[in-house]
Amino acid sequence: MLFTVNEIADLLQGELIGNGKLGINEFCAIQEAVPGSITFLANARYEKYLQTTRASAVIVQQNFKPTHDIPASLILVKDPYASFVQLLKHHQTTNSPLKKGVELPSHLGEHVEVGINVYRGAFSYIGNHVTLGNGVQIYPHSYLGDHVTVGQNTIIYSGVKIYPGTQIGNDCIIHAGAVIGSDGFGFLPRGDGSYEKIPHIGKVILEDAIEIGANTTIDRATLGHTHLKKGTKIDNLVQVAHNVEIGTHTVVSALTGLAGSAKIGNHCILGGQVGVTGHTAMGDHTVVSGQSGVTKSHPKGHVTLMGMPAMERKKYIKMYVIFKRLHDIYSKSL
Amino acid sequence: MLFTVNEIADLLQGELIGNGKLGINEFCAIQEAVPGSITFLANARYEKYLQTTRASAVIVQQNFKPTHDIPASLILVKDPYASFVQLLKHHQTTNSPLKKGVELPSHLGEHVEVGINVYRGAFSYIGNHVTLGNGVQIYPHSYLGDHVTVGQNTIIYSGVKIYPGTQIGNDCIIHAGAVIGSDGFGFLPRGDGSYEKIPHIGKVILEDAIEIGANTTIDRATLGHTHLKKGTKIDNLVQVAHNVEIGTHTVVSALTGLAGSAKIGNHCILGGQVGVTGHTAMGDHTVVSGQSGVTKSHPKGHVTLMGMPAMERKKYIKMYVIFKRLHDIYSKSL
């Protein structure tokens, strides 16, 4: 047993209605809940499941007034989803203690500074002049080139490849297979139509509390920095090209590509498979619908963009409504 | 020499016309065939190559009536392409025996169950409480976290990263660099515009006979499972988000993204670079054209979708025909 219902109600500072002595050993979605589990009701759409759920306990909104008898114990809180997430975090922290220590064989270069409570997994490779803060976790098969710095409590999962000189802040999570600091895609055309590689001597800076998804790639700058600011979250298989800047607390979904020197503001949300043209600027609080192509600057932000080339979502939808009727309209006009 | 033409005719239970004693040591496409090779004719479009092919033998349809003299020996079968594939498989099985044994150094955790005839390559990492069925092949640099289970005869190529708790069935193939079980991309917005990470305590289940392409990513569920059913094939660089369900014998092409909790039916075919919005349901036998964006549910299936937002292909094409003429139509109407 992980918890009693009473313990959970205490942890969440919630009001208990029903049996507090029941044991909870699983977390479920309401429609898939099993006896012995706890779930939550955050969305009125799911209220119908309350009568039939097999969960032993449900976290609900504090103003919730059940119209029927509910078989489960209820825990009333201000924000059921946030409380459920809090419970999950508590569970994860107590049941999945961080890894520590050094597994062998692993490679440690020269002039490396290693904090306390660091995990270095088997077959991990730490180059020369690397700095690892306290509590850093380096999983197996990860590679940190020379002069990489990693802040406190950052987790680098298996098979991450970090090129030399990259700077990573505190409390970041880098998922498996991500590549950070590879050369930007820049070539100088020669007279004969062949290409000369432009050396990329800049680097990548990730500030604190950044999450990078699995197999995402972030190129180093030609000169200067590719720079992701505090709290930004990048999904899987995203391409961030050389010299891109992303502001604070911005969210970029999977398979999106940001071309060279694109500037993305703070608090933006980019859907999946979005493309952003190089050397454009996107203001704060911009939202971009999935599969859109942002081909020019929208520096004022506070707008939702859609389409390829992307325009204001409202405008796009007005046209799309006509587009969908094009055949009918044209047939009628003949 | 790999075979004589006679041996191949026997293996395929085909009828031989021509010299059965010729030696075959290569497999070729008909237009690129070299002496000593075998090829096949499955498509009438390629029949013109029959007179000029340098192949020593050609597998043809059993009703095939050559109108000219054919220089090559012919093997007549019911389905030439299927027979050619059968021959390739026979060749591959006899000439590329499975790897076995343990290369050192490699990491084996505690409480691991390992079947017979298992290959564990150098620098592979097997966590604690892992189960590997008979005939499993783990190539170099692969990582299997704690409590992963892998069914019989599954092949895990080099550099695959499998997070803890993932369940993989029998006869699966996971290509190099794939990541399975990484955290879903889920965050709770805080009042100040920053994001709180939602713990992902669910897992990934791959049933039997699944193939996962190189550098594809499959996220674990928030709660419950991300679930791929029997016989489904996923191409390279595909993103499968948390809590996605894919039915049996469905095919997903490269660079496609399936957002969180999307449900894809059985026997579907998704083209390349398709996007599917989260929490949508796609019925059985749905086909989606490349680069389409499926933004809502199409639960009945048995339909071909196209466009962004995707609609029935026929409808889309009718409109697209007008779209292509828009400039002319509009100019004329002035």
Add this chain to the structure above:
Amino acid sequence: MLFTVNEIADLLQGELIGNGKLGINEFCAIQEAVPGSITFLANARYEKYLQTTRASAVIVQQNFKPTHDIPASLILVKDPYASFVQLLKHHQTTNSPLKKGVELPSHLGEHVEVGINVYRGAFSYIGNHVTLGNGVQIYPHSYLGDHVTVGQNTIIYSGVKIYPGTQIGNDCIIHAGAVIGSDGFGFLPRGDGSYEKIPHIGKVILEDAIEIGANTTIDRATLGHTHLKKGTKIDNLVQVAHNVEIGTHTVVSALTGLAGSAKIGNHCILGGQVGVTGHTAMGDHTVVSGQSGVTKSHPKGHVTLMGMPAMERKKYIKMYVIFKRLHDIYSKSL
């Protein structure tokens, strides 16, 4: 100090105006330059920064006539950007000497031919019958299957996975996490709706001077070869399917997918997130705009394509102009 301004002027065979004794120890973009740095002015748009730049030296066009006093020393050359790139290359060559030697543990198979001045990083895996030319660099965690050949001075960064039989030329760069030679995505439908895997016994050939981006995937051919010709550059997260051919000096941007047997000409430029349908042919000097879908052959080349399905850019833009006005046009016509 890396250079004096005089040394740089000599190296670039440029004419010096100003103080040649200043020391240079950094390379910067003109708007971000710091004292002690050198920058360049290649684009008239940036000329305004010349008065205010803090750079100690600026490389400018030989016909440049400053209209005001310029604080920095100037070096006059024929092509400022090319000269700056030449300087970067000189700097990189002298300051980042190539890695050499063998780090342990690393795996070396049997019957391997290794040239001189080869680097094999820790945890790298070289299979049997592999050939490595002089000056080849294999970074940690890279995997080369049996019978792989790698030409002189090719760099294979960390965690690259190369399947058996792949042939790589001289002077190539393969970035971290790239997968080369994985099975093509080809299956034969069985009568019951399940799929039979088609063995892929072809291979991948990369000619000389090719660059492959991070986490890009290149599948082996079913029969014959997947073939990239001399000088071609592929960005990150690109999918190159089985039997694709790409000509010389072609550039393919990130997240683009080339389906099976697509043929791309010489000197083409493909934008990001482009899709190319299988069994199509694209002539030399074709340019494809980002996010376009090329669904048919354009064998003559020398054209810019746009849209999905892609058509000539001029034509697409003419229609798109009308599309953007559709709502207005339709409202007016009522």
